[in-house]
Amino acid sequence: MVILRRRGQVLTVPAGKTLERILREAGVLPDTVLVVRDGKIVPLHYQPRDGEEFELIEVISGG
């Protein structure tokens, strides 16, 4: 399984898909977040392996 953390929430999804596909299936527009691992940006075409963890950084701000 792949673990995604977003603003304190944890999302667990099966491996075997690209990050873009994982995000879309979770209802997240890929361009509205940055996927980060160990402080580094991970490209959306990356296909995570079982056990990998990522943080989703929100991009939209403002009032």
Add this chain to the structure above:
Amino acid sequence: MARVEKEVGQTIREFRMVQRAEKILVAVSGGKDSLGLWAILTKLGYQAEGLYIDLGIAGYSARSREFCEAFAREQGLRLHVLKLEEELGAGLDEIARSLRGEPCAHCGAIKRYLMNRAAVAGGYGALATGHNLDDEAATLLGNTLRWDLEYLARQYPVLPAGPKLARKVKPLIYISEREMVAYCLITGIRYIYEECPHSIGARSLRLKGLLNRLEDEAPSTKITFLKSFLRVHRLLPALKAAELRDCPACGMPTAAEGPCRFCRIKERLAHRAPA
């Protein structure tokens, strides 16, 4: 991240935002855009100082101020701080409770006033804000949906200086929010990640959401929307130099008949019912 810096440099030149010898006052909130802008301007060789307005928002302002102070300290840059409590006798939380209308609208008017006053008093060549591509495209969509010609005419990356009016510039208009987050991550700029509690449900966020869905289906929608608008901007009726007069209370320019909006807010707060 050289691309972002290069793009900002080109934008500054394209719109003749600022001359090399001029000092810039950057309005900083502690967020990714304003701190990123301050870093980029400094890296491009401009003499840029920061202005932070402490809005007195519980659980938010103290943290956002810390990010600005830490950035200024680490970079060896000068940061000016204004406190709303000292200017108006109340912070934004109190304003939101006491006055009718959207807190974001009051906040915007207050910040514009204080930023302009500080830039004029300090003799800065320009006041720079961190409005990015997503901000500008959302504002443009909002203005277009209402066909608000006055606002559309005023929506431009540089607004000229006038008597007691600082030149206002937006060097990040072609840089997306995503690029600014990436820029801060890569260059190690720490910024406040939480949203202002008063902005929850704000109209601008809904417009950004709509544009993001459009962008997902048709990439480059936002940049095309904004650039096309800027090309036809000159066709808009020249903004009638709104008849500005001096506010009888503070002396700063205003289009209002009586006191300026800032002074009217101050007046209403002075007469609010005791808590």
